[in-house]
Amino acid sequence: MPSRTTGTDSPLTAAGSPPRTRIRPVITACLLAVFLAMLDSQIVATALPRIVGDLGGLDVFAWVTTAYIIAASVTTPVYGKLGDLFGRKKIFLIAVALFLAGSALSGAAQSMDQLILFRTVQGIGAGGLFVSVLAIIGELFNPREAARYFNLFGIVFALAALAGPAVGGALTDLLSWHWVFLINLPVGVVILVLVSTCLHLPRADRPARIDYTGFLLLSASIVALTLAASWGGVKYEWLDWRILALGAAAVLLAVAFVAAERRAAEPVIPLHLFRDSTFSVSVLVSVAAGIVFLGSVNFLAIYIQVVTGASPTMSGVVLLPMMFGLVASSVVSGVAITRTGRYKWYPVLSMAIGIAGALLLATMDTGTPRAVVIGYMLVFGVAAGLNMQVLTMAAQNTAPRDDIGAVHATVSFARQLGTTVGISLFASIFYNRLTEEITERTPAGALRGIDPDALNSTETLDRLTEPVRDAVEQSYAAALTPVFLTAVPVLLLGLLAALTMKNLPLRGEEHQGHGEENQGHEAVAEES
Structure with missing residues (x-):
């Protein structure tokens, strides 16, 4: 300690x-x-x-x-x-x-x-x-x-x-x-x-002026965006008037939120934080990481169970190497950052290796050996782990102490928002392509009476004849390819953003940062 x-x-x-x-x-x-x-x-x-x-x-x-x-x-x-x-x-x-x-x-x-x-x-x-x-x-x-x-x-x-x-x-x-x-x-x-x-x-000694307008506008914008992302391409077509209305509402409410934050005494998200390029880059890369690394995991599980025929228990075993790669790269990068105080190249490597991993995953089909699949997922896991905590460290490093909570909240929110958008985007791409592939590959009437949503169940697949099951597995594999290909441009944007991050050292005990004049009175009262 x-x-x-x-x-x-x-x-x-x-x-x-x-x-x-x-x-x-x-x-x-x-x-x-x-x-x-x-x-x-x-x-x-x-x-x-x-x-x-x-x-x-x-x-x-x-x-x-x-x-x-x-x-x-x-x-x-x-x-x-x-x-x-x-x-x-x-x-x-x-x-x-x-x-x-x-x-x-x-x-x-x-x-x-x-x-x-x-x-x-x-x-x-x-x-x-x-x-x-x-x-x-x-x-x-x-x-x-x-x-x-x-x-x-x-x-x-x-x-x-x-x-x-x-x-x-x-x-x-x-x-x-x-x-x-x-x-x-x-x-x-x-x-x-x-x-x-x-x-x-230390007890907070700032005047508690709550930005109720900002809270309400941000909340309403997030609700509209989340509903649009969750329903678009799944419950309704992306161009359905409901989705378009939700999208327009999210944008208008977000614009109103920014306008309100400019006037607020204690804004929910202090806009001056975005003047710091390190903070802005951390937010952008967090969105990209949320979209790809968290938004695509569910689809890897679908591939393992449906295409390779693994049971739910075995699919968890197959995913273990990816999680090992995530943990190992997160720990190794954290130790290295602690020793050197430098962090820039880890999100850069995360995005670059992620692009390679997504391209490898996009090549998977019904003939890909399970050992090769595990290797591809290991690469993807390593990429995910390299940015997991680094972006939070970077944003905190240059943040004013009075805004540290808002900094952490904004970076976490950016990743969470990216995850929501990623899951919805990939689901829409996957299910639309899957419908086309199954229609083209399976004989007419072969799946009559079978719930399409149940095709990812091993029990349902076991009841199909061999040719029909092969066609379904091939359809799933083909539908997953555009999912991982879509991740590539997202990661490329994240890579370009990460390359602009300043390579500043983490503040240590010799760089105690902001507001040293407050040191004497900060311990006057402690939270009970």
Whole structure:
């Protein structure tokens, strides 16, 4: 554990060095919070078929996920700013409490409408978990020290992604689907206790002038964009008047938001941050990374299960090397950044290797050996890990301390927004191409009476004759090719943006940053 020294990047230091045993439980609580936030989406997805069978509501079950995503997306930038205004500890505890309340209510839901409502509450809490953790780490440690801890979050992300389906399936089969929500409660209580008793940060002394207009305009814009991205090409055609209206509303509300932020005393997203090229580049590259690396993972799972014939359990095993590459590159890059204090070339390498990985994945067909597929995914995983925490470090490094929460929230929001857009964009490309391929490749009437949405199920595929099954597998492989080819220009734009990033050193104990005149009075009061 790093020793603490004086300096305003480490707000605890003005009051004295915190005991080692107080830092460790805080880091543990932060890691648990990140694990819960990531795990939730994975285990709920696994339990959804059983939930629909119990509660009904097949026509609206997608809102169990959509409502959660919208709520989390809307509140992410809000939590960052509230942490700047009212203190990170208080806002983090509120976020955890809301997440646990939503989890408990979701576990007790008796109808699909209730579950959707309670998932919205859970999403409101989830929006503050990850961004609050990043801001707390940013306040506890200077950027050079924080780099050591950011590595751990990449590992936790990967563990949650890997464990999610298995945990969700086990809880659903052995207990009931209710426990995919209730499992959050004991872990959440541990987080609340550790943070309440062990985290002490300087109390915010800025006037709390809340930008209600900005909150409302940003929230409405995010909702409109998320709905347009989720429904476009799936529920409605992209040129359907509903999608066009949602898109226009998102743009107009975003323009109104920018105008409101220019006048706000305490804007949700301080526009002056974008004058810093490092921050702007971090946001742009985060969007590209969210679109490609997070938005395409679901389609890799489809390829493994449908085209290669792997079971759900085996598909998790096949994905392990990709997650290993992600964790390994994240840890190695983090260690190197901690030693050298330089970070520019890691997002550059991430985008460049990602382009190579996407091109390799685009070549996969029904004849590609599974070992080769694993190799391609390993390359893709390495690329994803190289930018996972680096962009947050870079943005924090040049940010004013008073805006550290808004900085973390904006970078996290950019990645989350990219993920939403990526999933929707790739889904539209995939399903439109899949329909064409199946129509061309399968004999007329061969799939009569079979739900097209069930073709990615091994049980359904096993009931087909060999020629028809081969045609379906070839159709899926062909439909996935344009998905990965579409990722290439997105990564190319990310690469061009990353190349413009300044190669500044991370501030360490010898570069204690902004506002040293505040050092004497920052420890006057601590959050209780």
